[in-house]
Amino acid sequence: MIRDIVRSFRECKENGLSLWQCPSFLFIVMGLINICSMMGVYVVVSKYDVPEIVVLSVCSVSAIIFSIGLSIIHGFEQVSKANKIKSEFVSIASHQLKAPLSGMRWASDILLSDRNKCLNEKQNGYLRDIQENTTRMIRLVNDLLDVSRIENGKMDIRENIIDVGKEAEGVVRELNSFALAHNAELILNVEDDLGLVSTESSRIRMVMQNFIDNAIKYTKKEKGEVRISLKNEDDFVMFIVEDNGFGIPKKEQKRVFDKFFRGDNVAKRQTIGTGLGLFIAKALIESSGGEIGFDSKQGKGSKFWFKLPISKK
Numbered sequence: 001m002i003r004d005i006v007r008s009f010r011e012c013k014e015n016g017l018s019l020w021q022c023p024s025f026l027f028i029v030m031g032l033i034n035i036c037s038m039m040g041v042y043v044v045v046s047k048y049d050v051p052e053i054v055v056l057s058v059c060s061v062s063a064i065i066f067s068i069g070l071s072i073i074h075g076f077e078q079v080s081k082a083n084k085i086k087s088e089f090v091s092i093a094s095h096q097l098k099a100p101l102s103g104m105r106w107a108s109d110i111l112l113s114d115r116n117k118c119l120n121e122k123q124n125g126y127l128r129d130i131q132e133n134t135t136r137m138i139r140l141v142n143d144l145l146d147v148s149r150i151e152n153g154k155m156d157i158r159e160n161i162i163d164v165g166k167e168a169e170g171v172v173r174e175l176n177s178f179a180l181a182h183n184a185e186l187i188l189n190v191e192d193d194l195g196l197v198s199t200e201s202s203r204i205r206m207v208m209q210n211f212i213d214n215a216i217k218y219t220k221k222e223k224g225e226v227r228i229s230l231k232n233e234d235d236f237v238m239f240i241v242e243d244n245g246f247g248i249p250k251k252e253q254k255r256v257f258d259k260f261f262r263g264d265n266v267a268k269r270q271t272i273g274t275g276l277g278l279f280i281a282k283a284l285i286e287s288s289g290g291e292i293g294f295d296s297k298q299g300k301g302s303k304f305w306f307k308l309p310i311s312k313k
Contacts, residue, residue, distance in 0.1 A: 030065060037061035097141050105134045141280060143276040147259065150283045157287050159198045161311055164237050165190040165230050167201060171208045175216065175223030184216045191231045195310035199288040204308075207284055208239065210277040213303045215243035218302075236290070236307040248300040256294060257282045281306070 021059045040061075108131040112124060119127070128285045149155045154223050179186045197204075217225040227242045244272035248256060260275040285292040 009313060018182075033061070033064055037064075048186070060304060088194075098138065098145075101138050101141065101225070104113070105131060105138065108134065110232050137192050146280045146283075147276060150280065155287055156239040156282055157203060158283070159288075160201060161196050161198055162174055162201050162204065163194070164197055164204065164239060164308070165194045167205050168208055168228060168230055168239065171205055171212060175212050176211065178225065179216050182216050182219065182224060183222070184219045184226055186212070186216075187225065187227045189227070189229040191229075193232065194230055195232055195237055197237050197288075198311040199290075199308060203284050204288075207281040207306065208241075210281050211239075211241040211306075212303045214277070215245065215302070215304070218245040219243050233307065238305060238307040240303060240305040242301065242303045244301040247300055247302055248296040249298050253294075253296060 014192060074081065106128050112127050112131065146155070168188065168190065172186050176186055213224060214229060216224065225244050227243075229237050229240045229241075231240075252261075257278050258275075259279045261278070262275045282292050285308070288308055290306055290307040290308040292304075294302060294304040
């Protein structure tokens with residue numbers, strides 16, 4: 001609880017709010033005033049049998065609480081305004097970045113195509129680095145746009161009837177070379193008669209890629225093993241990814257689906273990532289009527305899962 005209060009104070013400071021504009025601090029002050037006023041009224045009533053004094057005391061306390069309430073409302077408005085400005089800035093900046101980055105990737109694709117024979121191997125290597133980093137930047141921009149849509153309640157899902165098992169097979173094929181490069185083995189198990197779900201194909205593939213990509217990056221170096229399974233469970237299709245990696249410390253587990261969260265043990269490994277993937281995944285799954293969760297033990301590995309309702313269409 002104390003940690004949450006400290007974090008609230010820090011957020012107020014980051015948003016440029018003074019202590020007397022911070023809602024968390026004002027709530028504490030209002031609680032203390034309530035306690036003191038009740039004790040004060042009790043003392044006044046017990047010593048003086050004068051109704052006017054009691055009424056005056058209660059009115060004075062009510063006026064003070066009303067003033068603090070107005071300050072709390074003003075504080076919330078300031079925080080909301082700051083968040084709105086921040087979201088709008090992120091959205092505008094991301095849109096402006098997307099066009100030139102797409103142009104850079106398009107240009108590098110042409111230069112690396114088979115039709116271009118005028119570059120030597122060293123120059124091609126530089127171009128591949130440019131292409132890889134441009135693709136990473138485009139992915140980051142897309143993630144920031146998704147975060148902005150989620151915060152503004154504008155995350156739309158274009159629903160289609162899809163086979164999650166086939167989508168998973170495609171994702172595993174795409175990530176197989178990445179797994180081999182990290183000395184990890186991907187093991188896929190799909191139940192028969194899995195059932196179809198109603199969601200957006202590209203979005204659900206992104207969630208599966210995020211789960212498997214994280215599992216690969218955080219498996220043990222000597223021999224990584226990532227098990228992907230899909231099964232039918234109580235009219236839901238369940239997708240599970242298990243690894244034998246480093247796991248998530250218990251004290252950090254409640255923040256796993258927060259924006260920009262990266263565990264301390266992960267940060268020390270210097271793996272590339274923004275901490276947005278699981279935040280976006282949670283919003284996408286819940287927008288499709290599903291559930292998402294995980295189990296993890298530090299030093300033994302993690303199991304991330306999501307489930308989506310089977311379509312009746």
